[in-house]
Amino acid sequence: MRTRFFLPILLLIAAPAFSQETIDSTAIAFIKAETMERGQVMETALWLTDIHGPRLTGSLQLDAAQMWAQQRFESWGISAELQPWGTFGRGWAIERFSLNATASGSGIAMHTFPVMAFPKAWSPSTGNITAEVIHIDMEDDDALAALSGQLGDKIVLLTGEEEVDLGFEGIASRHDDDTLLDMANAGASSQSRRSYSPEVIARYRARQARLTQIYNEHPLAILEGSTMGGTGSIRVMGATVPMPEGADFMNRPSPWQVGVEAVPQFVVETEHYNRVLRLLDAGQNVSVALDFEVSWTLDEVVEENVIAEIPGIDPQVGDEVVMLGAHLDSWHGGTGATDNASGSSVVMEAARALQAFYDERGQGPRRTIRFALWTGEEQGIYGSTAYVNERYATLGGFGEPATAIGPEHDLLSAYYNLDNGTGRIRGVYMQRNSEVAPIFRAWLDAFGDEESRTLTISNTSGTDHLPFDAAGLPGFQFIQDPMAYFSQTWHGTMDTYDHLSEEDLEQAAAVMAVFAHQTSERDERMPRKALELAQPEQLGSAGLDAGEVLGHGHEH
Numbered sequence: 001m002r003t004r005f006f007l008p009i010l011l012l013i014a015a016p017a018f019s020q021e022t023i024d025s026t027a028i029a030f031i032k033a034e035t036m037e038r039g040q041v042m043e044t045a046l047w048l049t050d051i052h053g054p055r056l057t058g059s060l061q062l063d064a065a066q067m068w069a070q071q072r073f074e075s076w077g078i079s080a081e082l083q084p085w086g087t088f089g090r091g092w093a094i095e096r097f098s099l100n101a102t103a104s105g106s107g108i109a110m111h112t113f114p115v116m117a118f119p120k121a122w123s124p125s126t127g128n129i130t131a132e133v134i135h136i137d138m139e140d141d142d143a144l145a146a147l148s149g150q151l152g153d154k155i156v157l158l159t160g161e162e163e164v165d166l167g168f169e170g171i172a173s174r175h176d177d178d179t180l181l182d183m184a185n186a187g188a189s190s191q192s193r194r195s196y197s198p199e200v201i202a203r204y205r206a207r208q209a210r211l212t213q214i215y216n217e218h219p220l221a222i223l224e225g226s227t228m229g230g231t232g233s234i235r236v237m238g239a240t241v242p243m244p245e246g247a248d249f250m251n252r253p254s255p256w257q258v259g260v261e262a263v264p265q266f267v268v269e270t271e272h273y274n275r276v277l278r279l280l281d282a283g284q285n286v287s288v289a290l291d292f293e294v295s296w297t298l299d300e301v302v303e304e305n306v307i308a309e310i311p312g313i314d315p316q317v318g319d320e321v322v323m324l325g326a327h328l329d330s331w332h333g334g335t336g337a338t339d340n341a342s343g344s345s346v347v348m349e350a351a352r353a354l355q356a357f358y359d360e361r362g363q364g365p366r367r368t369i370r371f372a373l374w375t376g377e378e379q380g381i382y383g384s385t386a387y388v389n390e391r392y393a394t395l396g397g398f399g400e401p402a403t404a405i406g407p408e409h410d411l412l413s414a415y416y417n418l419d420n421g422t423g424r425i426r427g428v429y430m431q432r433n434s435e436v437a438p439i440f441r442a443w444l445d446a447f448g449d450e451e452s453r454t455l456t457i458s459n460t461s462g463t464d465h466l467p468f469d470a471a472g473l474p475g476f477q478f479i480q481d482p483m484a485y486f487s488q489t490w491h492g493t494m495d496t497y498d499h500l501s502e503e504d505l506e507q508a509a510a511v512m513a514v515f516a517h518q519t520s521e522r523d524e525r526m527p528r529k530a531l532e533l534a535q536p537e538q539l540g541s542a543g544l545d546a547g548e549v550l551g552h553g554h555e556h
């Protein structure tokens, strides 16, 4: 029965301008019903967040999440494995943490108040300590020099007073027609690799030198204000380790590395941080009581990506591959819900819906469809870069171009990534690959969602499609509605299951599954941009994180 059902229904929809694209409307209808009427994406997301979150690279929590994801794929009849990508460093977890401040001064009764704060990842334990706090103006070398030798028994406040948003603007949003039109009309930004002016690099190095001066005095702890004033959320990532004099960007020390001992660091909620600063400015004394204990796992953790696949059946192109991916690792403030349990759950849900469709039609996809849940993304896109390096091209590192072609370069048709929060898919960033435009247009038209039609030629950066793009392979991140991603949840303590939108994630799973199926069923591989291999000596500063240099938050 099944064979008869498949062939007659396959309709050739002669799309007007670009009718070469064969549209499988049976698959599209099935996939939309499977993800939107029989969806399981929220159940997957709950397990990855409330139960196995957060999923910091190197941590036991991430191990558990990976094993659960592998079993979940297998429960759907999809083979899955954990593929090691390399030695990451030390695993870290918080065992206990509290921070209280006590203010005293002439004419006021001493009083204590709890302070909302969160430890930066890979900060070492402080135990139970109480110490005086002191504020250091990082731009004032004289003040810094005057304090030299006096920081060893202090807790240092490193940043200034933060602006608090009174909240007249809503914190969540969706792209409106104007924004999408601007994106659609955007030109191809010529610059693909990020580079920095000598002034920016000099300012960055000067700041690193001041940080080194402070860190070398081994203050008991360092506190910084969260950059999320007014939201109650605390944006927290990894402990900062100053870049030593003359070190190059690619090999600077990281707090998860064996032998690197960071100063204990904590990010304080804006309003609480500003109050302590103002108390000091008002001439009051402030001391802080910290109780902080962490556990470290193995000295060095071999990290893995979760790789699952539905094998291709076509004798001609069956060993060619279409990939869907998202990073599974997260920062540790919340449960890593919108960054990136959302993308990981959507990739898994797309896999489930595709397998259900192939079971229904009794025939697998033409090309192999592979699903990747990467790790090490937040620390430098490590897992996906290692994957591309092993198979498709020799890359020079984070955001660096390829210097050589790998053994399987011909076999990958396209890679699709999801890592911009919980928002629905509104279209695709085409990474300056204009030849895919008529193909994506035909698919989005056939998908039939008026809200998901935008194609922009421009790039987007900072996530796991980059290594594929750098290898000269079609690698794309979808355009998603912003929701409250950068305004509240991204790398924050409020990044929890509560901020996931079921309807949006279901739509995203359907779009990703349809893109994978359509790519798999094409006669041709997806068109590629011309690839210019770089000479090894050309590689260098791209490893530097824009946010760090330009003094604002990380990328994705």
Ligand SMILES: [Zn+2]
Binding pocket: 327, 339, 340, 377, 419, 463, 556
């Ligand atoms: Zn992310």
